[in-house]
Amino acid sequence: MRDTTFTPGRILIYLAVWSLAAAWLVPLAVVMLNSVRTAEEIVQTSMIGWPEHWAWDNYRTAWADFCVAQTCAGIRPYMLNSALVSIPATIISTVFGAVAGYAVSLWRFPGDRWIYGVVTLGLFLPQQMRLLPWTIVLRDVGLINTLTGLVLIHSIQGLSFTTLFCRNYYIAIPRELIGAARIDGAGFFRIFRRIVLPLSPPILIVTVIWQFTHIWNEFLYGVTFTTGQQQPVTAALIALSAAVADVPQHGVQSAAVMIAALPTLLVYLLGGRYFVRGLTAGAVK
Amino acid sequence: MTNLRRRTVLAGTAGLLAVPHQSRAQAVKPRLTVISQWTSGSDGAAITALGKKFEEKGGIWQHSPVPGFTTEMMNKLRAQIMAGDPPACSQLKGPEIAAWSKIAATTDLDAIVAAAGYEKVVAPDLARLHKPGGHWISLPLQIYSTNMLFLSKRAMDKAKADQIPVTWADFNALAAKMKAAGVTYPIANGGTRPDDGQKFEASLAGISPTAYRAAIMNLDETALKGPEVKAAFVQVRKIADWMDPNTAAQHFSTNLKRFVAGDMGMMIQGGWAQGVLLNAGYKLDDFIIAPGPTDNGKPVFLLNADAFIFWQRKEADLQAGQALMAQLVMDPAIQTMYSQITGSIPVRTDVDLSGPGWSDGQRRTAAALKEAVASNQAVLSLAHNMAQQNGVTAAMIDVITEYVKDKTITPDEAASRLNEAVEGSH
Numbered sequence: 027m028r029d030t031t032f033t034p035g036r037i038l039i040y041l042a043v044w045s046l047a048a049a050w051l052v053p054l055a056v057v058m059l060n061s062v063r064t065a066e067e068i069v070q071t072s073m074i075g076w077p078e079h080w081a082w083d084n085y086r087t088a089w090a091d092f093c094v095a096q097t098c099a100g101i102r103p104y105m106l107n108s109a110l111v112s113i114p115a116t117i118i119s120t121v122f123g124a125v126a127g128y129a130v131s132l133w134r135f136p137g138d139r140w141i142y143g144v145v146t147l148g149l150f151l152p153q154q155m156r157l158l159p160w161t162i163v164l165r166d167v168g169l170i171n172t173l174t175g176l177v178l179i180h181s182i183q184g185l186s187f188t189t190l191f192c193r194n195y196y197i198a199i200p201r202e203l204i205g206a207a208r209i210d211g212a213g214f215f216r217i218f219r220r221i222v223l224p225l226s227p228p229i230l231i232v233t234v235i236w237q238f239t240h241i242w243n244e245f246l247y248g249v250t251f252t253t254g255q256q257q258p259v260t261a262a263l264i265a266l267s268a269a270v271a272d273v274p275q276h277g278v279q280s281a282a283v284m285i286a287a288l289p290t291l292l293v294y295l296l297g298g299r300y301f302v303r304g305l306t307a308g309a310v311k
Numbered sequence: 312m313t314n315l316r317r318r319t320v321l322a323g324t325a326g327l328l329a330v331p332h333q334s335r336a337q338a339v340k341p342r343l344t345v346i347s348q349w350t351s352g353s354d355g356a357a358i359t360a361l362g363k364k365f366e367e368k369g370g371i372w373q374h375s376p377v378p379g380f381t382t383e384m385m386n387k388l389r390a391q392i393m394a395g396d397p398p399a400c401s402q403l404k405g406p407e408i409a410a411w412s413k414i415a416a417t418t419d420l421d422a423i424v425a426a427a428g429y430e431k432v433v434a435p436d437l438a439r440l441h442k443p444g445g446h447w448i449s450l451p452l453q454i455y456s457t458n459m460l461f462l463s464k465r466a467m468d469k470a471k472a473d474q475i476p477v478t479w480a481d482f483n484a485l486a487a488k489m490k491a492a493g494v495t496y497p498i499a500n501g502g503t504r505p506d507d508g509q510k511f512e513a514s515l516a517g518i519s520p521t522a523y524r525a526a527i528m529n530l531d532e533t534a535l536k537g538p539e540v541k542a543a544f545v546q547v548r549k550i551a552d553w554m555d556p557n558t559a560a561q562h563f564s565t566n567l568k569r570f571v572a573g574d575m576g577m578m579i580q581g582g583w584a585q586g587v588l589l590n591a592g593y594k595l596d597d598f599i600i601a602p603g604p605t606d607n608g609k610p611v612f613l614l615n616a617d618a619f620i621f622w623q624r625k626e627a628d629l630q631a632g633q634a635l636m637a638q639l640v641m642d643p644a645i646q647t648m649y650s651q652i653t654g655s656i657p658v659r660t661d662v663d664l665s666g667p668g669w670s671d672g673q674r675r676t677a678a679a680l681k682e683a684v685a686s687n688q689a690v691l692s693l694a695h696n697m698a699q700q701n702g703v704t705a706a707m708i709d710v711i712t713e714y715v716k717d718k719t720i721t722p723d724e725a726a727s728r729l730n731e732a733v734e735g736s737h
Contacts, residue, residue, distance in 0.1 A: 065591075249377055250390050265378030273590045274564060275351070
């Protein structure tokens with residue numbers, strides 16, 4: 027049932043919500059408009075403005091033409107690199123996070139709380155602090171400057187989030203359900219597969235959105251632990267922006283940003299309605 | 312060890328230069344792994360062109376650009392060093408060269424530099440930066456001055472002014488005249504930290520290069536508390552009062568339109584601003600370029616130089632690559648090519664800039680450098696990380712940038728804060 031009466035209070039709420047939404051959307055609008063303006067036009071008029079003539083070419087340049095050092099292939103190869111890291115790392119961290127969350131929420135074993143605490147501790151360590159330890163690990167396992175190395179990093183670091191989310195979700199499953207299944211002779215993994223997993227889609231979608239967005243947008247590890255052609259898309263985006271001695275290429279850069287944002291946007295649109303629902307699950311216990 | 316290494320490098324060099332065809336069969340093919348942050352625009356084009364030259368000489372060029380700011384490149388460099396795989400050559404500048412050379416072993420380039428007779432054509436302060444511990448381990452590649460004065464032709468016309476200001480008094484008089492004639496903001500400026508830092512360093516070095524060297528480069532306490540530093544803050548306040556206050560964190564190019572249109576009058580910027588103006592579609596006769604104001608009338612040159620540091624590698628092909636790279640970087644023809652792409656000036660003071668590939672701005676900058684070196688007025692830029700290591704620089708720029716934006720801070724307070732920042736950070 028939807029309430030469609032407009033009381034003054036309701037109008038006020040809508041006004042507040044709409045103006046907040048507008049404030050959030052203005053930067054996006056500026057980027058969208060700039061993505062079809064030439065760099066020259068932007069410098070000669072203003073950062074914010076309506077395109078004088080539509081420079082759709084920016085998208086072609088961004089996708090396939092602009093140069094990062096001696097490679098002039100646009101954003102395309104870097105999008106592929108990001109996908110090759112984000113997809114496996116998202117799947118691995120979600121699967122392991124679900125199992126770990128299930129174990130610490132529905133099973134009791136010595137040190138279970140400690141394990142949960144230590145795993146989630148990862149949430150509180152700043153990225154920069156973990157940079158050198160990861161350097162040593164990647165060096166020792168021989169994965170420095172490889173995409174596999176990045177998958178390893180993001181899979182393991184993602185566990186902190188995914189374990190936390192899944193544990194908070196699974197804690198709502200009645201313990202009796204598990205007890206009954208054990209009496210019927212089901213083991214750890216059978217209970218997970220038959221009982222817990224079918225209840226999981228909302229939280230799994232949340233962790234997938236969360237992990238994918240974070241890994242896709244990650245820059246520091248991406249730029250430190252890869253080299254040249256293997257760099258992720260965030261590195262290619264920054265490559266368009268840094269030079270102090272050049273006219274900033276706001277046009278092509280904006281187009282590239284729009285393209286690079288598509289995959290995360292898509293994932294969010296597909297799973298978005300589960301997002302808030304899953305995120306707040308278990309929050310009011 | 313050092314001798315042996317130097318000999319290997321020399322042998323590689325001799326092999327390459329003297330008898331290239333005979334030796335190439337037996338000798339290794341020179342290879343170079345390079346890390347830099349130069350990825351796009353003219354910087355990217357220039358290093359790609361350098362790589363092509365390297366390949367033309369028979370080398371294998373392996374450049375891994377690290378997009379972003381210096382921090383990212385440093386992270387990458389640190390990771391590579393820890394992994395035991397430092398690049399044969401990487402971009403690094405200023406006092407960071409000395410700091411990083413303590414972290415990992417570097418290659419001694421003394422023999423190659425001496426053979427090229429290079430030291431006598433490089434500004435002395437610059438040479439010192441690239442040979443910490445007395446040995447050349449790095450080579451400067453190109454120079455920018457951070458204190459060039461750009462005048463808007465239309466603003467000059469509005470103010471009916473035709474004299475290029477020489478001293479700070481001239482500069483202030485012209486700004487006041489422009490303001491009176493209806494130029495909204497006599498100074499065009501961005502709002503980034505280096506932008507603010509440049510206003511301060513240009514002021515202090517213009518008032519007294521000696522005080523600049525003592526206070527900023529040598530962190531001498533007496534000089535930091537001296538009258539020149541206070542006078543510099545007074546000048547910075549004047550500049551700040553003439554600037555558009557609504558430029559927080561923006562690139563200086565945001566204001567180019569208003570600068571060219573005569574709505575803003577003057578710009579104290581690095582020499583690179585010329586290239587930015589031209590690339591943005593403006594013409595050379597829209598603006599005038601002159602050396603920054605100096606109270607003693609002789610040009611003061613605030614040096615910003617990009618450089619390469621060479622990391623020690625045991626592989627023969629990488630060592631040969633380092634030798635070849637060192638020769639290329641010192642080569643006047645290569646420096647010419649590089650600077651003509653980026654708009655900088657060559658490191659060598661003996662390059663002839665009369666040719667058609669150079670602009671008047673570059674010629675004037677190079678002449679200013681020569682004159683400044685002769686009168687000992689070439690100093691190292693603070694705002695662009697040439698004068699101090701990053702930590703000290705950051706602490707000092709914090710004070711300056713806050714002073715530019717907060718007009719309740721007095722020059723005296725700013726000077727003592729600057730002194731405290733220095734004391735607290737090193």
